Amino acid sequence: MSDNNLIEARGLSVRYGRKMACDELTFTVPKGRVVGLLGHNGAGKTSLMKALVGLMPRSGELSVMGLDPVRQRVQLLQSLCYIPDVAILPRWARVDQLITLMSGLHPRFSADRARALLKRTSVGPRDKVKTLSKGMVVQLHLALIASIDARLMILDEPTLGLDILSRKSFYEMLIDEWCDGERTVIISTHQVEEIETLLSDVMILNEGKLVLDISLEDVDRRFVALSHDAVSADRIAAAHPLLRYRQQGETVALFDGAPSDDVAQLGRRMRPKLVDLFVALTRAPELNRSSA
Numbered sequence: 001m002s003d004n005n006l007i008e009a010r011g012l013s014v015r016y017g018r019k020m021a022c023d024e025l026t027f028t029v030p031k032g033r034v035v036g037l038l039g040h041n042g043a044g045k046t047s048l049m050k051a052l053v054g055l056m057p058r059s060g061e062l063s064v065m066g067l068d069p070v071r072q073r074v075q076l077l078q079s080l081c082y083i084p085d086v087a088i089l090p091r092w093a094r095v096d097q098l099i100t101l102m103s104g105l106h107p108r109f110s111a112d113r114a115r116a117l118l119k120r121t122s123v124g125p126r127d128k129v130k131t132l133s134k135g136m137v138v139q140l141h142l143a144l145i146a147s148i149d150a151r152l153m154i155l156d157e158p159t160l161g162l163d164i165l166s167r168k169s170f171y172e173m174l175i176d177e178w179c180d181g182e183r184t185v186i187i188s189t190h191q192v193e194e195i196e197t198l199l200s201d202v203m204i205l206n207e208g209k210l211v212l213d214i215s216l217e218d219v220d221r222r223f224v225a226l227s228h229d230a231v232s233a234d235r236i237a238a239a240h241p242l243l244r245y246r247q248q249g250e251t252v253a254l255f256d257g258a259p260s261d262d263v264a265q266l267g268r269r270m271r272p273k274l275v276d277l278f279v280a281l282t283r284a285p286e287l288n289r290s291s292a
């Protein structure tokens with residue numbers, strides 16, 4: 001395993017009986033990245049995350065920080081933190097009791113840091129979990145998890161059910177307080193547009209297959225969006241774009257790779273948005289085949 005990679009997977013599959021939830025995934029995740037894991041409902045995101053944290057058996061090769069997540073789970077959890085999509089905190093507990101509990105449970109948990117992080121939120125140390133709103137519980141959970149001095153954080157739809165302000169403050173806390181250029185976080189979400197600016201990389205799953213695994217910088221290099229007028233529509237369509245959509249009153253065609261000069265001069269090149277790429281790749285069967 002390369003020193004730079006926190007995760008290396010080769011031919012990783014996860015099954016529930018005969019149902020293949022993740023199908024032969026091969027990828028690496030280096031340190032210092034913020035990775036968005038995108039996919040429609042049932043695409044395999046949770047199954048992949050569970051395999052990464054050793055909660056699901058898998059076939060194929062998988063190394064997370066040099067460890068086998070199932071066989072070496074205890075060691076793995078010293079450097080990995082995980083918030084599952086169904087995360088709950090005990091409703092009866094007070095915030096300061098949870099901090100004490102975490103101090104006893106995790107050798108790399110810092111109670112001082114948790115208290116400092118909570119000062120950024122409206123959660124008080126004497127509050128009981130059952131009196132907190134959904135957004136406050138999620139902030140509390142992140143503050144507790146982000147106080148673990150880990151190298152990898154895995155978050156499964158962490159902001160589900162939160163309003164836009166709570167989602168924004170969640171991501172601000174995550175990026176400001178946890179990401180330090182060495183640590184990596186993997187976030188699954190359906191809110192593609194909202195997190196695009198936070199991400200360094202994106203992985204897109206479609207029906208268990210990895211249809212895109214790319215840095216945001218490379219998105220700009222590889223994909224071309226051409227805005228064009230109605231007169232050029234037929235010629236653009238003949239060049240087989242992945243997707244055509246409307247943006248700010250204009251029609252845009254999205255291409256994988258640069259179209260020919262003849263086609264390129266029919267439109268104005270724009271930066272492709274992640275959400276359009278996501279729609280194109282999880283809708284167009286021909287591309288799913290070619291890049292899987």
Ligand SMILES: Nc1ncnc2c1ncn2[C@@H]1O[C@H](COP(=O)(O)OP(=O)(O)OP(=O)(O)O)[C@@H](O)[C@H]1O
Nearest residue numbers: 016019020021039040041042043044045046047048
């Ligand atoms: N316990 C289970 N038993 C059987 N099949 C399952 C089980 N859990 C998930 N699956 C199936 O595996 C596939 C992947 O599910 P998974 O929960 O990983 O998707 P997901 O991308 O996280 O979806 P969502 O966005 O809805 O949370 C789906 O077809 C799902 O029905």
